[in-house]
Amino acid sequence: MDMLNTVSGRFVRQANRFTEKITADASSGLPAEPDRYLLYVSYACPWAHRTLIVRHLLGLRDVIGVTVVDPIRDERGWRIPGGDPVTGVTHLSELYLATDPSFEGRYTVPCIWDTVTGRLVTNDFPAITTMMETQFTAYHREDAPDLYPVGLRPAIDEINALVYDSVNNGVYKAGFARSQEAYEEAVDRLFATLDLLEERLSRRRYLVGESLTEADVRLFPTLVRFDSAYHGHFKCNLRRLVDYEHLWAYTRDLYARPAFRETTDLDHIKRHYYGTHPHINPSGIVPKGPLIDWDAPHGRDDLR
Structure with missing residues (x-):
């Protein structure tokens, strides 16, 4: 799980447990195809946010499904409000343990569930976006950007x-x-x-x-x-x-x-960070600010 070096006090991120590859040619046994994979995300999580951006940019929203977890984790980890309509689970932890009953780390997003084999195939967040960019090209929208040329x-x-x-x-x-x-x-x-x-x-x-x-x-x-x-x-x-x-x-x-x-939810972001780290913010109070004008002109159109 995410941990600290007890000698130095430094933060060490948990290694990704599931690292299977989805491939265009099906050589991995996990072919890139529509309506097969389900992406689990939190709007609060920056690692998950990048997957939502790429899925939107490439036109994959009708190809790869998404389930959004609640921004506040409880003692069982990420909760799925109303239950997951695809798998029926109420917590992401159930999918981790269904795939690996011995798993003892943190149940992280983003991760991808394969509905055909009934298991999590990846929570390797650095690889998920490049996989969408390079292995799902047959399903990209016609004018999709090449994000990884x-x-x-x-x-x-x-x-x-x-x-x-x-x-x-x-x-x-x-x-x-x-x-x-x-x-x-x-x-x-x-x-x-x-x-x-x-x-x-x-x-x-x-x-x-x-x-x-x-x-x-x-x-x-x-x-x-x-x-x-x-x-x-x-x-x-x-x-x-x-x-x-x-x-x-x-x-x-x-x-x-x-x-x-459309993939940025500052309410989820603030409620998650200020509400789920009691060792940093014991009161759990979520600040009202800051007031930020995201729509102010950026003036960068002429840069190359």
Whole structure:
């Protein structure tokens, strides 16, 4: 499960338990086909958020089903309001234990259930979006963007590695740290990377290349949560997102697009973070703010 290094107080993320591949050619035994797979997500979770964005962008909403869990976890983990209409379960943990009765970690989203074999096939969140992008191409909408173009994959992978370690996971390293040294180390790396990204985005519209890619999809969920959750709740408070001219405009640029806007639920986000970490927020009180104008003009249309 997600854990701490008890000596250093550093946060260590749980390894992904299920890592099977869904492939276009069915070589894995799990063919990419419509109406077979069910994606479990939380609107609060940044790792799940990226899968919803990609599913929307590529036109896969009628190909891969989705079940959304409640933003507040109880003692059994993620709850499914009203029960899951496909599997009949009331908690995500039931699907984990049905697949592996010996499983003892945290029951994480996103994950994918195979309705044919009746098991979870993956909770490997870094692989789920690239799998949608490369293995479900036969079902992409006609004008779907190429989010993981072959020629840009090395550059995308390089920036993704930096963003994951220092930003996506970096906010958790800060928020769940249990020593001053571990906290300051995480915060310093986080803001050093945000400063680097600010400079990079001052001269280009997207992180890699001249159009939207997987790299932008992976950065957005952390940025859109930053001022509402990570700045206060996780003590990532050297600066706010809105204090960065270019990062803030970049986030609004992405948010203006339906796939990003329609999959962002700030109510779920705030209720989850402030309501499920009693060691950080014992009262469970959810703040009303901040007030953010997501629709302010971003002015980035002329950048390339």
